[in-house]
Amino acid sequence: MWQKQGNGTSLTEFIHLGFRDLPELQTLLFLLFLMICIATMAGNILIIVLVVPDQHLHTPMYFFLGNLSCLETCYTSTILPRVLASLLTGDRTISFNGCLTQFYFFGSLVATECLLLSVMSYDRYLAICNPMHYVVCMSVKACLQLAGGSWIGGFLCSAISTLSISQLTFCGPNVIDHFFCDFIPLVKLSCNDPHLMETLAFTLTFLSSLVPFLLTLMSYICIIATILRIPSTTGRQKAFSTCSSHLIVMSIFYGTLLIVYMFPTIDILSDFKKVLSVVYTVLTPLVNPLIYSLRNKEVQEALRKACRKFIFGPC
Secondary structure, eight states: OOOTTTEEEEOOOEEEEETOOGGGHHHHHHHHHHHHHHHHHHHHHHHHHHHHTTTTOOOOHHHHHHHHHHHHHHHHHHHHHHHHHHHHHHOEEEEEEHHHHHHHHHHHHHHHHHHHHHHHHHHHHHHOOOHHHHHHHHHHHHHHHHHHHHHHHHHHHHHHHHHHTSSOOOOOEEEESSSOOOOHHHHHSSSSSSHHHHHHHHHIIIIIIIHHHHHHHHHHHHHHHHHTTTTTTHHHHHHHHHHHHHHHHHHHHHHHHHHHHTTTOOHHHHHHHHHHIIIIIIIIHHHHHIIIIITSSSHHHHHHHHHHHHHHOOO
């Protein structure tokens, strides 16, 4: 736990409390999270497998959806395997370096997803509201720049917060009241003045979450305004169904993030914060393939073709 360094000591490991306050539900939670992990990985990998070889899906929208599925696959593998191991074995310890590594990749992928969802909403805005300029604005180069910028921006944002965490002094308890290494629980364990770190958390969350959310919201407001002008009732209903499901999932994802990170000093029960964290770390990666991809006719057709090819072989 503690290691001597010269005249002082340094923390070498943390202990996750996780869901220890629910001992009678450990087996049930393990099975639930295991099923979610398998379903999430399978769903997102399936999208990647369908999009990459199918020429009909080589469009900007499916390029971004492929990026999202890749991100969600990495996202899930960063959090859930460690949670499953803790529930199965009861070992909740994690090394200091392991904790920082988990936090860095988790933070990077969360920030990247916020930016990527904003890019995807911009893509839909152009396709529906400005179709004449869509091909020019969403060229191959532009798509690569938007996707690459989302990934680079997310990893840079997380690098700043991880570097800040690594400079903190931990001289007290090493018990993290969470099921993974997160910014606020780690700051609360440090001996430093938390106000500067809370300001940093607010600023980074504002830039990487609130701004993309507002841009996403503006895009969908414009999209809905355009949909209202569609003369066909069936067309309006179909478009509203798609947009409303996207907007609901985005609002839940962004909303839980903003509550947890932009208002870290709000007196919310720690168990409730864990529930909010489960929403954006576990549930969102599970439903994203269903909401964004598997409901699309093009993806369903690609899935049918892949199944026929698998069963009957290439024609």
